[in-house]
Amino acid sequence: MKKLALSVVAGALLVSAAFADSYTIDPNHTYPNFRINHLGFTTIYGRFGATEGKIEYDPAGQKGSVEITIDATSVDTGYQKRDDHLRSPDFLNVAEFPEITFKSTAVKFDGDKPSSITGDLTILGVSKSVTLEVTSANCAEHPFTKKWTCGFDANTAIKRSDFGINYAIPGIGDDMELLFGVEAIIDG
Amino acid sequence: METLLTRPEIQSAAAPLLVALAVGLILRAFGRPWPLLGAVVGFLATAWLINGLQFTPLTGARKIIVIAAAAGVVGVLADVMPRLRARPVWLALFSAGAALWLIWKVLARREGVDLMVVGAPAVAYVMWLTLCLDFGRRAEIPTLAAGLALALGTGAVSILSASALLGQLAFGLGAAIGGVFLLVVFWKDSVAGAVFTVPVGILAGLIGYAGYVFAKVPWYALAVLAIVPLAAHIPLPKAWPRIVRAAVHTLLGVIVSAVAVGVVWWLMEDSGGY
Numbered sequence: 425m426k427k428l429a430l431s432v433v434a435g436a437l438l439v440s441a442a443f444a445d446s447y448t449i450d451p452n453h454t455y456p457n458f459r460i461n462h463l464g465f466t467t468i469y470g471r472f473g474a475t476e477g478k479i480e481y482d483p484a485g486q487k488g489s490v491e492i493t494i495d496a497t498s499v500d501t502g503y504q505k506r507d508d509h510l511r512s513p514d515f516l517n518v519a520e521f522p523e524i525t526f527k528s529t530a531v532k533f534d535g536d537k538p539s540s541i542t543g544d545l546t547i548l549g550v551s552k553s554v555t556l557e558v559t560s561a562n563c564a565e566h567p568f569t570k571k572w573t574c575g576f577d578a579n580t581a582i583k584r585s586d587f588g589i590n591y592a593i594p595g596i597g598d599d600m601e602l603l604f605g606v607e608a609i610i611d612g
Numbered sequence: 613m614e615t616l617l618t619r620p621e622i623q624s625a626a627a628p629l630l631v632a633l634a635v636g637l638i639l640r641a642f643g644r645p646w647p648l649l650g651a652v653v654g655f656l657a658t659a660w661l662i663n664g665l666q667f668t669p670l671t672g673a674r675k676i677i678v679i680a681a682a683a684g685v686v687g688v689l690a691d692v693m694p695r696l697r698a699r700p701v702w703l704a705l706f707s708a709g710a711a712l713w714l715i716w717k718v719l720a721r722r723e724g725v726d727l728m729v730v731g732a733p734a735v736a737y738v739m740w741l742t743l744c745l746d747f748g749r750r751a752e753i754p755t756l757a758a759g760l761a762l763a764l765g766t767g768a769v770s771i772l773s774a775s776a777l778l779g780q781l782a783f784g785l786g787a788a789i790g791g792v793f794l795l796v797v798f799w800k801d802s803v804a805g806a807v808f809t810v811p812v813g814i815l816a817g818l819i820g821y822a823g824y825v826f827a828k829v830p831w832y833a834l835a836v837l838a839i840v841p842l843a844a845h846i847p848l849p850k851a852w853p854r855i856v857r858a859a860v861h862t863l864l865g866v867i868v869s870a871v872a873v874g875v876v877w878w879l880m881e882d883s884g885g886y
Contacts, residue, residue, distance in 0.1 A: 505774075508774045508827075508828050509774045509775075511774075511827075512774045512775040512777075512826060512827040512828070513671060513672060513673050513775050513777050513778060513822070513826045513827065514774075514775055514776050514777045517671055517672070517826060519672075519717075519718050519825055519826045520671055520672055520717045520718065520826065521669075521717075522721075548669055548671070549669035550669060588666070588669065588671075591776065591777060592776075
């Protein structure tokens with residue numbers, strides 16, 4: 425009887441390992457940020473305030489996937505006039521391209537934690553493969569909601585000209601860093 | 613040289629003016645109205661310097677460039693067929709098609725009244741400017757003055773309303789019109805022709821409306837700019853020298869454009885850079 429119970433538990437563990445858990449991104453704790461040089465003087469920081477997406481995550485099986493959709497109109501650098509300009513055809517052209525998306529194609533693990541996420545970043549309808557370096561990742565029961573929650577921080581560097589955003593280069597830097605802070609709550 | 617060609621004053625002023633002037637001088641041998649084709653060629657020079665030959669993804673600004681080339685061809689066809697029946701209807705249909713194609717991505721996400729609120733004014737604005745310029749084509753000086761004032765007003769309003777790209781395209785159009793205007797002022801036997809009125813009317817309309825839909829150009833600035841062709845066509849004594857009439861017709865148009873620019877400027881909370 426004891427052997428039977430153990431084999432049932434072992435079987436259940438194997439089945440759960442074969443299927444990744446599904447998570448929904450928490451928009452209140454997920455912010456894609458960016459930083460870019462301004463005229464060689466300083467670094468301007470900004471972020472997108474509205475994000476949605478799904479994560480599939482299986483640390484035991486070292487598998488995972490990420491899909492994030494960013495509302496391009498939610499760009500916020502702390503100055504309305506600059507944000508209006510960023511929404512215009514000079515930069516993000518949000519009237520025609522209201523969404524920025526990232527869809528992972530491969531997730532690398534270091535032990536049971538992701539170390540990098542490679543995927544297609546689409547801005548202005550142009551898709552380029554980028555690799556996000558994961559600087560931290562953690563899963564635990566949320567202390568307030570008591571739901572299983574996972575989060576990670578990741579960043580990458582892109583050239584905005586690769587996506588057709590050519591305005592005011594080099595005055596406003598071509599190189600920009602993207603920094604993702606993502607939190608996602610398990611479905612169900 | 614490459615650095616020089618990236619400067620806005622070259623892309624949107626010197627280059628289109630010189631290209632338009634050169635094309636106008638070359639085409640002068642073919643008689644009227646062909647030298648005025650220089651206006652759209654000058655604009656395409658600006659577009660090439662700003663955008664290159666990249667057309668993917670096909671953004672609104674890139675559609676404007678494609679439409680400019682198509683409008684030039686339509687203008688030529690309209691001029692080689694002077695007895696074309698229902699000419700205003702064909703030009704209106706072309707203008708409407710261009711306006712709807714420009715904002716198609718935006719229209720595709722809207723429905724019902726919301727769709728009409730964005731689509732109908734686009735058609736009306738582009739059609740109005742194109743037909744206004746075309747109806748006045750036999751009065752070449754007021755028509756060119758109207759095109760110049762419209763382009764400059766549209767450029768200034770666009771830049772103030774958060775799109776340097778659209779502003780540069782409009783100023784490029786203005787400089788190109790300036791190039792052919794120089795020829796017209798000193799060339800007595802000329803008419804504007806559809807080679808001028810169709811591309812210039814459509815481009816001024818499309819750039820202005822793109823500024824409204826894709827940037828922050830207020831609708832009332834476009835409403836004021838729509839009056840420019842009427843103001844520039846206020847009759848002046850024929851006895852006045854052509855150069856004086858050109859200056860006064862342009863001034864009349866620019867005054868109205870300046871009202872549109874002034875309203876936008878006045879309503880801005882902060883006119884400084886960042």
